[in-house]
Amino acid sequence: xxxxxxxxxxxxxxxxxxxxxxxxxxxxxxxxxxxxxxxxxxxxxxxxxxxxxxxxxxxxxxxxxxxxxxxxxxxxxxxxxxxxxxxxxxxxxxxxxxxxxxxxxxxxxxxxxxxxxxxxxxxxxxxxxxxxxxxxxxxxxxxxxxxxxxxxxxxxxxxxxxxxxxxxxxxxxxxxxxxxxxxxxxxxxxxxxxxxxxxxxxxxxxxxxxxxxxxxxxxxxxxxxxxxxxxxxxxxxxxxxxxxxxxxxxxxxxxxxxxxxxxxxxxxxxxxxxxxxxxxxxxxxxxxxxxxxxxxxxxxxxxxxxxxxxxxxxxxxxxxxxxxxxxxxxxxxxxxxxxxxxxxxxxxxxxxxxxxxxxxxxxxxxxxxxxxxxxxxxxxxxxxxxxxxxxxxxxxxxxxxxxxxxxxxxxxxxxxxxxxxxxxxxxxxxxxxxxxxxxxxxxxxxxxxxxxxxxxxxxxxxxxxxxxxxxxxxxxxxxxxxxxxxxxxxxxxxxxxxxxxxxxxxxxxxxxxxxxxxxxxxxxxxxxxxxxxxxxxxxxxxxxxxxxxxxxxxxxxxxxxxxxxxxxxxxxxxxxxxxxxxxxxxxxxxxxxxxxxxxxxxxxxxxxxxxxxxxxxxxxxxxxxxxxxxxxxxxxxxxxxxxxxxxxxxxxxxxxxxxxxxxxxxxxxxxxxxxxxxxxxxxxxxxxxxxxxxxxxxxxxxxxxxxxxxxxxxxxxxxxxxxxxxxxxxxxxxxxxxxxxx
DNA sequence: GTTGCGTTTATTTTT
DNA sequence: TAAACGCAAC
Numbered sequence: 001x002x003x004x005x006x007x008x009x010x011x012x013x014x015x016x017x018x019x020x021x022x023x024x025x026x027x028x029x030x031x032x033x034x035x036x037x038x039x040x041x042x043x044x045x046x047x048x049x050x051x052x053x054x055x056x057x058x059x060x061x062x063x064x065x066x067x068x069x070x071x072x073x074x075x076x077x078x079x080x081x082x083x084x085x086x087x088x089x090x091x092x093x094x095x096x097x098x099x100x101x102x103x104x105x106x107x108x109x110x111x112x113x114x115x116x117x118x119x120x121x122x123x124x125x126x127x128x129x130x131x132x133x134x135x136x137x138x139x140x141x142x143x144x145x146x147x148x149x150x151x152x153x154x155x156x157x158x159x160x161x162x163x164x165x166x167x168x169x170x171x172x173x174x175x176x177x178x179x180x181x182x183x184x185x186x187x188x189x190x191x192x193x194x195x196x197x198x199x200x201x202x203x204x205x206x207x208x209x210x211x212x213x214x215x216x217x218x219x220x221x222x223x224x225x226x227x228x229x230x231x232x233x234x235x236x237x238x239x240x241x242x243x244x245x246x247x248x249x250x251x252x253x254x255x256x257x258x259x260x261x262x263x264x265x266x267x268x269x270x271x272x273x274x275x276x277x278x279x280x281x282x283x284x285x286x287x288x289x290x291x292x293x294x295x296x297x298x299x300x301x302x303x304x305x306x307x308x309x310x311x312x313x314x315x316x317x318x319x320x321x322x323x324x325x326x327x328x329x330x331x332x333x334x335x336x337x338x339x340x341x342x343x344x345x346x347x348x349x350x351x352x353x354x355x356x357x358x359x360x361x362x363x364x365x366x367x368x369x370x371x372x373x374x375x376x377x378x379x380x381x382x383x384x385x386x387x388x389x390x391x392x393x394x395x396x397x398x399x400x401x402x403x404x405x406x407x408x409x410x411x412x413x414x415x416x417x418x419x420x421x422x423x424x425x426x427x428x429x430x431x432x433x434x435x436x437x438x439x440x441x442x443x444x445x446x447x448x449x450x451x452x453x454x455x456x457x458x459x460x461x462x463x464x465x466x467x468x469x470x471x472x473x474x475x476x477x478x479x480x481x482x483x484x485x486x487x488x489x490x491x492x493x494x495x496x497x498x499x500x501x502x503x504x505x506x507x508x509x510x511x512x513x514x515x516x517x518x519x520x521x522x523x524x525x526x527x528x529x530x531x532x533x534x535x536x537x538x539x540x541x542x543x544x545x546x547x548x549x550x551x552x553x554x555x556x557x558x559x560x561x562x563x564x565x566x567x568x569x570x571x572x573x574x575x576x577x578x579x580x581x582x583x584x585x586x587x588x589x590x591x592x593x594x595x596x597x598x599x600x601x602x603x604x605x606x607x608x609x610x611x612x613x614x615x616x617x618x619x620x621x622x623x624x625x626x627x628x629x630x631x632x633x634x635x636x637x638x639x640x641x642x643x644x645x646x647x648x649x650x651x652x653x654x655x656x657x658x659x660x661x662x663x664x665x666x667x668x669x670x671x672x673x674x675x676x677x678x679x680x681x682x683x684x685x686x687x688x689x690x691x692x693x694x695x696x697x698x699x700x701x702x703x704x705x706x707x708x709x710x711x712x713x714x715x716x717x718x719x720x721x722x723x724x725x726x727x728x729x730x731x732x733x734x735x736x737x738x739x740x741x742x
Numbered sequence: 743g744t745t746g747c748g749t750t751t752a753t754t755t756t757t
Numbered sequence: 758t759a760a761a762c763g764c765a766a767c
Contacts, residue, residue, distance in 0.1 A: 442743045
């Protein structure tokens with residue numbers, strides 16, 4: 001028994017966690033600690049709570065925190081899980097050593113610890129998709145392939161598919177053999193085949209890894225280095241995986257290796273919420289879990305604690321049409337609640353206006369706080385009209401995902417400087433900034449340097465460093481020397497404490513703010529650019545301050561920690577933190593979570609994509625753009641050609657689109673509104689739209705229809721009147737006077 | 743080598 | 758529509 005084996009000599013004084021308020025299925029999921037366990041957890045069935053309870057229950061049974069690894073899909077989920085566990089366990093100290101992280105962060109930890117075995121430097125850079133694209137572009141030029149002819153992001157995704165050995169089209173359970181002309185273009189396959197070895201060699205030469213590497217390289221370590229595998233298996237005795245339906249082949253293999261013969265693997269997920277097939281997630285992982293791990297205990301969590309009956313039934317009706325499901329039926333003990341609203345708008349701007357005004361109504365009439373309201377959509381592009389309408393209505397909001405601070409050119413430039421200074425072998429960063437701002441090291445010079453580097457099999461930076469002796473670079477020698485000198489000077493400064501100050505200094509020295517000013521056309525654009533740079537610098541200061549605090553705390557806790565774990569070697573400092581401290585740590589974190597250090601949003605409405613909404617819930621949810629081609633989304637639209645329907649169906653994964661719709665609907669607790677419009681601005685021109693087929697699946701009895709275009713129905717008029725009353729009333733309150741416009 | 747203008751072309755979802 | 762790119766003039 002685990003109790004006797006792991007129980008420390010000084011038994012804990014904590015009362016065992018109370019499981020009496022869990023339902024019977026939940027209790028099984030918590031108490032069944034040994035062997036493979038599959039928890040099929042419907043939306044809103046309390047799955048996060050179950051995982052947290054399970055972890056604390058393991059602690060109760062005397063399992064040391066170090067032996068538990070809980071993996072989540074997003075950083076946000078990991079943070080929330082940690083908080084929940086700490087709260088339930090009644091003590092943060094008791095949780096010290098627990099591993100709660102994303103797969104990718106876990107990969108970073110393994111690589112930091114054992115990456116030396118496969119020639120990875122201690123502080124490797126992590127390439128995001130932008131960096132990947134830049135590298136591929138570079139390689140295309142080396143190959144003397146016409147790079148304009150190829151869509152680089154598409155090549156990147158083919159490379160990823162080839163490397164992870166998973167074809168998204170080869171999904172289990174997908175209907176009629178989709179001959180995706182997109183994935184199979186022989187020309188692309190050929191070029192990608194040429195690219196592949198060079199791409200991997202390129203990354204290794206730069207001391208960099210991409211997202212796939214964070215799974216593939218740890219996998220390689222576990223497969224090929226026996227002692228690494230043994231060390232990991234010895235340590236991680238209890239494995240928990242959240243959102244299991246979104247795991248891919250590499251993740252399954254990683255888990256299988258870690259679980260070893262002990263097979264204490266608990267996976268929690270929902271086949272109905274699998275929405276990442278396009279990224280290689282394999283539904284068959286969850287559907288075939290019991291075959292992969294014979295003897296699996298299966299638990300179904302079907303009681304929903306989140307949504308009203310009407311919302312639940314509507315969502316069930318939509319997902320019910322999917323074939324090949326595990327077949328859960330969610331039910332609630334709560335009331336039926338208000339009907340689901342379906343809104344038909346003439347155009348996207350009126351759709352947005354309706355949403356904004358309804359938010360005002362909910363906020364004043366139903367007293368729903370703004371942070372309990374979300375507006376969801378399929379594509380990021382849909383955010384714009386919504387933003388404008390919300391701004392006009394004076395509703396505070398925040399857009400999650402999409403283009404953030406870190407997608408701005410000036411910010412990426414600054415980041416490239418930091419990365420290049422820390423690791424001059426990082427060619428992608430180096431080449432990005434070698435002549436930005438312009439310093440007289442033009443294309444000619446750079447091309448020659450790269451050619452020399454390739455010929456001599458040396459990093460480009462080494463060539464630049466030796467520019468003085470190279471006749472090819474003689475003409476720009478002074479300028480190149482200045483650049484090299486600057487990079488070398490800032491390297492050490494950015495590697496130690498005070499890096500945030502050094503970054504600011506660097507920023508001043510290269511005149512980044514001035515450059516941004518020059519590059520902006522309008523005055524507001526200028527201000528935004530400068531503000532973006534300032535934003536990053538502020539974040540660095542903030543990060544450094546927090547790191548110092550943490551270090552101080554750790555120093556305080558260390559003696560106690562050493563005492564409590566006398567048997568176990570204290571190999572690594574802080575288990576919570578797979579990342580290095582200092583600037584490299586910040587950059588690594590940033591690559592894996594660009595929302596890092598986002599300030600407190602306050603009371604604001606959330607705007608996000610359906611993918612971004614997974615795992616979250618709000619009292620009121622607006623799901624916008626329920627139109628054919630948008631939700632369900634069709635990858636390729638033959639713009640004006642008549643015969644659209646059958647062809648379009650072939651290009652989309654209808655089942656996944658349906659799941660996506662289901663995910664969106666089940667985010668709502670009390671109020672759910674689905675909107676669509678008759679025409680939508682696309683590429684500047686209006687485009688006719690038809691309502692989504694998913695709307696047809698809603699039982700009429702659960703729906704209130706509101707038509708904003710046709711003759712006003714009684715309901716619509718009533719809504720409009722109420723809206724107007726409240727709008728004016730609150731404008732008076734807010735402004736202390738009558739509004740300017742209705 | 744650099745800058746600016748006109749042309750083109752893309753539009754899913756993200757660790 | 759807006760950003761990215763190519764080309765031509767400084």
